[in-house]
Amino acid sequence: MTTFTSRDVSTAVVPAARDDIWALVSDPATLADLTPLIDSIERSGERWVWQLKGISALGVSIAPSFTERMTFEAPHLIEYEHVPPADSKELAGAHGTYRLVELDPSSTRLEIDITLCADLPLPSLGRRAVEKVMATTMRKTGDAFAARLYERLGIDGADWVEHRTVAA
Numbered sequence: 001m002t003t004f005t006s007r008d009v010s011t012a013v014v015p016a017a018r019d020d021i022w023a024l025v026s027d028p029a030t031l032a033d034l035t036p037l038i039d040s041i042e043r044s045g046e047r048w049v050w051q052l053k054g055i056s057a058l059g060v061s062i063a064p065s066f067t068e069r070m071t072f073e074a075p076h077l078i079e080y081e082h083v084p085p086a087d088s089k090e091l092a093g094a095h096g097t098y099r100l101v102e103l104d105p106s107s108t109r110l111e112i113d114i115t116l117c118a119d120l121p122l123p124s125l126g127r128r129a130v131e132k133v134m135a136t137t138m139r140k141t142g143d144a145f146a147a148r149l150y151e152r153l154g155i156d157g158a159d160w161v162e163h164r165t166v167a168a
Contacts, residue, residue: 001091001119004127006134010112010142016153018102021110022075024152025098034152036144037137046070047083052092064092064118076100082117092118112145114138 014021024030028041028048039051044067051065067090069083077100082093096114103109116138122130150156 002122002124002127003117003119004122004130004134005115005117006131006138007113007115008135008138008142009114010146012110012146013103014108014110014149014153015106015155016108017106018075018100018108020153021100021108021149024149025100026072026074026078030152034145034148035141036148037141048080050094064090066090066093068094076102091120092116112142 024034028043032038032041032050037052039053041051042049046069048068048070049065050068066082067084067088068080071077071079073079078098080097081095082090084090084093094114094116096112099109099111099113101109101111116134118134120130
C-alpha cells in the first residue's frame, strides 16, 4: 500500500449569519448531506465516523470509513484529526479545520482546510496521477458543498470565492 495525500483550502464570504452556518457544519447528518463524497457521519462522543461513498479512479474502487476526533470552539472553529480506533487499520483519513469569521451580523468568512490521505494498492510511481485525481475530486466536492450550503441557507447565486488546492 502507498499513502497518497491531497490538501484543499477554500475560502468564501457567505452572506449569512455565522450562527446559521455553524448550525449546519457542526451537525454530522447535515454535514454529510452537504458533502457529496460522504455517505454518512455517525457521532460517537468526541469522535465522528465518516463513511465515504464509493470512489473509483485509475482502476481502483474504495468506499472507506474513517474516524475523526472533533474539537469544537462554538461558533467559530471546528478542528478534526484522524484518530482510528486502536484495534483497526483505516485506509483513509482527514485532518483540518472549519473556521467561521463573523464579518458583520449577516456576513461570514468561511475557511475550510482539509487534507485527505488514502492508502491505496497502487505503486508510488503513480503518485502524481493519483494525487491529481484526488485534488480534482476535492475541488469538485468543494464546489458542490458550497452550492448545497447556499441552497440550505436560502441564498441565490452562490460563488465559492477562492479555491486553492495543494498536494501535500
